[in-house]
Amino acid sequence: MQSRRDFVRLCTMAAAAIGLGPAAAERFLEAAERGKKPSVIWLQFQECTGCTESLLRTSHPAVDDLILDLISLDYHETLFAAAGHQAEAALKTAMRENAGKYVLVVEGAIPTKENGIYCMIGGRTALEIVNDVAAHAGAIIAIGSCASWGGVASADPNPTGASGVHEVLKGKTVVNIPGCPSNPYNFLGVVLQYATYGTLPALDDQGRPKFAYGQTVHEHCPRRAHFDAGRFAEKFGDEGHRNGYCLYKIGCKGPVTYANCSVQHFGEVDNAWPIGLGHPCYGCTEKGVAFTLALHDTVEIKRPMPPDTYAPIHAPQGGISPIATGVAGAVLGGLAGAGYVASKKLGGDEPRDKTPATTPARSEA
Amino acid sequence: MGISRRAALKGMIIGGGVAAGMRPAKAAVLPTPPVDAVGLLYDATLCIGCKTCEVACNEANGLPADTANSPAALYHKPVDLSAKAKTVIKLYREGDEQSFFKAQCMHCVDPACASACMLGALQKREHGIVTYKADLCVGCRYCEVACPFNVPKFEFAKVAPKVVKCELCADRLAVGKEPACTTVCPRKAVIYGTRTDLLKEAHRRLAAEPKKYVPKVYGETDGGGTQVLYLSHVAFEKLGLPTLGEEPTPELARSIQHTVYKHFAAPAALYGVLGLAMWRNRRHPDESSR
Secondary structure, three states: OOOHHHHHHHHHHHHHHOOOOHHHHHHHHHHHHOOOOOEEEEEEOEOOOHHHHHHHOOEOOEHHHHHHHHOEEEEEOOOOOOOHHHHHHHHHHHHHHOOOOOEEEEEOEEEOHHHHOOOEEOOEEHHHHHHHHHOOOOEEEEEHHHHHHOHHHHOOOOOOOEEOHHHHOOOOOEEEEOOOOOOHHHHHHHHHHHHHHOOOOOEOOOOOEHHHHOOEHHHHOOOHHHHHOOOEOOOOOOHHHHOOOEOHHHOOOHHHOEOOOOOOOHHHOOOOOOHHHOOOOOOOOOOOOOOOOOOOOOOOOOOOEOOOOOEEOOOOOOOOOHHHHHHHHHHHHHHHHHHHHHHHHHHHHHHHHHHHHHHHHHHHO | OOOOHHHHHHHHHHHHHHHHHOOOOOOOOOOOOOOOOEEEEEEOOOOOOOOHHHHHHHHHOOOOOOOOOOHHHOEOOOOOOEOOEOOEEEEEEEOOEEEEEEEOOOOEOOOHHHHHOOOOOEEEOHHHOEEEOHHHOOOOOHHHHHOOOOOOEEOOOOOOOOEEOOOOOHHHHHOOOOOHHHHHOOOOOEEEEEHHHHHHHHHHHHHHOOOOOOOOOEOOOHHHOEOEEEEOOOOHHHHOOOOOOOOOOOHHHHHHHHHHOHHHHHHHHHHHHHHHHHHHHOOOHHHOOO
């Protein structure tokens, strides 16, 4: 059992990790001491357990502190000691005892084709399970890109009809924490806020917490200075790549990807994220980017900003090439010549025209 | 032929000479700005070229990025003021001498654009700000040609183009805010205020550090005076600011036009001559080739 001192430290670390102040740490403490640990039911469907795996690797708070002291993790297939009927019974019990209060976390996409037969647990389809558990949940969190919008399982041609949680649970508030895997601290921030204050963070139009998905990777990228100065890696392993230049030209999706990867690194290893390791961002949090665009395709810059260069005092004026002058001269000369010839012809015809044109007309009249 | 080629040429030359000769040698009175005239003071010695003003300007005015000079549309990179850039930070560099320069509308005390504008789309309105009313614009682009600072720009790429130029964030001023560029400038290199206050501040700076500056406030009297003022450590011509006299820029064109049309004498004379020529050339129907 932990000492109170250790626990206070843990709460402070958790608060600091998710960007809240010491006051929040006190609130965590109060909430935990009142014995109001939120019950969490964690469902896993079409997924790779990557999101769980990255959550296991957090240290402030560590996952054992999280699931033993801060929350009450009542159902999690990977972390459960129980199995089979015992596990299903635990799910039923948790749902009954904390009805209306528990937090539902979904990891993995939900297959919807043929009534969802492509993912079944304990004889029930993922569709049935998620609808059943969500009916009495206090908050619903979709962790990872699969649960948020389908992820890799929904990649073309999407044979199982893999869908995100919010597409299945229409009309319910679902907090999406996309990422492949998602950053565990974004998840912790949401869970701890709900546990402490009973509220959910402000969400953007795709249901993502704004504190983590408010800006693109490009906006906070440590290589941004190279982008602004026009210094790019042109291919993997070239001079620019070795010098740590911008990875845009080799397919970085940072400019269209809303995520906080560049400021909240993975696994608590400094610079442990794709761009930090020299690989372009592949847009894992963004529907329509990850698993849709080719890895090394470039993306459009949404909000072009000024580069690290300046306009000259006198803007360069477009010049006229000698060839263009020649062509223009030839055309003008041709027209002038044609005009001259035409005018000569008209002049020559004049006397001949005059009499015949008028005389017959009059005779007919 | 009633009027010989020789006579016609002679007439034209005399008429032109009279029109040119009628131009008064000097403008009678220098224009005075409105009492509540506001403007900007840009101090080139303070600017660090961060271009935050460019970004804030585009945001405040809802302008898209100008990516015409940026292959693959990576950057907002105007090489000069454009239909998508109402302000641009330029760089002058020659040897060790270097200075930034913020280009935008100068809000002249007597603006040439407004003088050239046939329907009054561009006019000095509240606080002496030269603003644009699109529904009065016929798209002649005379303003572009008239402006000595090369400021108004035309939206060539649009089906229904408008003229684009800095309007000193008149809509922001109306709700008690400052222009976007002065709000965001991290070094207060460009500041907003009444023209009187800005002139006072500019002269205070000149007096406090005379060695630092070219001893002149550009825009105090140049081209009849402007409401956007400049201080610099580099000669103003090098920053692309033209050397203008104290006479307002539109004065030349205006005095010629006003003299020519005075009492409608010149048009009356012209039509008189033409009428005379026609009268002399008229032929009776019987004389024709019939």
